Amino acid sequence: MNTPRCHARVIAGLVGCTALVLAVTTTGAAQAHGRDAARQTLASRDGWASATTGTTGGAAATHDRVYTVTTWAEFKAALAVSGTAPRIIKVEGTLDADGADCSEFAVPGYDFDQYLADYDPAVWGYEEDLEGEKATAGTQEYLRNQSAAAQAKAIKAAVPANTTIIGAGRGAGIVGGSLQINGVDNVIVRGLTLESPLDCFPQWDPTDGDTGNWNSEYDAAVVYNATHVWLDHNTFTDGDHPDSTLPSYYGRVFQQHDGELDVVRGADYVTASWNVFEDHDKTFMIGNSDSAGATDEGKLRVTLHHNLFRNLVERAPRVRFGQVDAYNNSYVAGADHSYSFGIGFKSQLFAEKNSFTLPKGVGASTVLHRWNDSPLTAQGNVVNGRQTDLIGAYNAANPTTPLASGAGWKPVLRTQVDPAKAVSRVVGRGAGADRLR
Numbered sequence: 001m002n003t004p005r006c007h008a009r010v011i012a013g014l015v016g017c018t019a020l021v022l023a024v025t026t027t028g029a030a031q032a033h034g035r036d037a038a039r040q041t042l043a044s045r046d047g048w049a050s051a052t053t054g055t056t057g058g059a060a061a062t063h064d065r066v067y068t069v070t071t072w073a074e075f076k077a078a079l080a081v082s083g084t085a086p087r088i089i090k091v092e093g094t095l096d097a098d099g100a101d102c103s104e105f106a107v108p109g110y111d112f113d114q115y116l117a118d119y120d121p122a123v124w125g126y127e128e129d130l131e132g133e134k135a136t137a138g139t140q141e142y143l144r145n146q147s148a149a150a151q152a153k154a155i156k157a158a159v160p161a162n163t164t165i166i167g168a169g170r171g172a173g174i175v176g177g178s179l180q181i182n183g184v185d186n187v188i189v190r191g192l193t194l195e196s197p198l199d200c201f202p203q204w205d206p207t208d209g210d211t212g213n214w215n216s217e218y219d220a221a222v223v224y225n226a227t228h229v230w231l232d233h234n235t236f237t238d239g240d241h242p243d244s245t246l247p248s249y250y251g252r253v254f255q256q257h258d259g260e261l262d263v264v265r266g267a268d269y270v271t272a273s274w275n276v277f278e279d280h281d282k283t284f285m286i287g288n289s290d291s292a293g294a295t296d297e298g299k300l301r302v303t304l305h306h307n308l309f310r311n312l313v314e315r316a317p318r319v320r321f322g323q324v325d326a327y328n329n330s331y332v333a334g335a336d337h338s339y340s341f342g343i344g345f346k347s348q349l350f351a352e353k354n355s356f357t358l359p360k361g362v363g364a365s366t367v368l369h370r371w372n373d374s375p376l377t378a379q380g381n382v383v384n385g386r387q388t389d390l391i392g393a394y395n396a397a398n399p400t401t402p403l404a405s406g407a408g409w410k411p412v413l414r415t416q417v418d419p420a421k422a423v424s425r426v427v428g429r430g431a432g433a434d435r436l437r
Helices: 072-080 112-118 140-155 390-397 420-430
Strands: 066-069 087-091 094-096 156-158 163-167 173-175 178-182 185-190 193-195 203-205 213-215 221-224 227-232 235-237 261-264 268-273 276-282 284-286 302-305 308-314 323-327 330-332 341-343 348-352 355-357 368-370 377-379
Touching: 066 072, 072 087, 072 094, 072 156, 112 140, 140 156, 140 203, 178 185, 330 420, 341 348, 355 420, 368 390
Parallel strands: 066 087, 087 163, 094 173, 156 178, 163 185, 173 193, 178 221, 185 227, 193 235, 221 261, 227 268, 235 276, 261 284, 268 302, 276 308, 302 323, 308 330, 323 348, 330 355, 341 368, 348 377
Antiparallel strands: 203 213
16 A cells, blocks of 8 residues: 655654653642743733733643643643633643654545545546545545545644643754644744655645646644734744755655644634744644634634744735734745745735845845735834835835735733844844743
């Protein structure tokens, strides 16, 4: 049986284990919150996640609900411990979520070479999608979908309410896992290197564009219909598997990555601070559908500050609906840069005092991309060290599809705001998983 290759990794733990021992740390709940990073809470007025009830995660956990985990199986078991009382999970070392090879998830009968033969555009064409094949038992698309479900079960980890997940020392992180912060309140994720999952079973869609496309699943972290979430000092990366290493089939890149972080479907009150997002294509999406107004309007309130966006192609972020405050972020573009801020349906972006470093030949007009005619505020930003009117630069290059100024609101939930010209230096020194103090 042939399956797409995945990078060989040492398996840190078997997800299917039934007997697990979780190490309980001796840190007591009475310890001062300011001295133990695992018990720190989001500061007052630090972005949208500090609104209303604020974000405390598992800071008040009793000693018997503080776990140190060293394998993916232990991590999922700690998440599964019953009850919504505060919990702290300390991640020690690197947790391997997706094992050594994609064949671990493939169901009997799935054969990637046969899949390629069955749906070759020379045979199948570009007019009909594969939804009928997906529903027909025994077809390769049906078997691919069943295999994908097996991978999803293994690599997705549901995060409960009132939880802090934090790296225990340098080098802590998760490879190939997807944190699902879904339908819960009060979650903190800090100090982790999150290497994007590789989708073992991307779906071919011949109707996606003129010549079809491979579509993948799994973000490193998803905030879905959840509230009061603080993501701080993490590093989101493709690691050893940037898109440049992926093969092509049918003349299209065999895309095995989705996003690094998504905030979608009614999520609200989120702060992302001091993170690194690097080496990725479709990086960060806030609001995943123009048709989701029933769940998204009045929500998707997100603050982004002091994050480093490095060597990305697009979506840093792409915004729909939400009041998004993006200030003091550093953008360091590579040769493949397409855009940073995607202005989407009913978005209300307020972008202030950010720093953009663009390579030679890439103009300031590329910082913004207009998906819909949604006004934004962009002020005090610098491009290659010079203060730049981002909206003016975009409109000069796109006179037939201009962007309007004025997001219609003004952020008030901010702590320290640095001068735009200092942002590149400040963020470069402080952002990322190993910079958490």
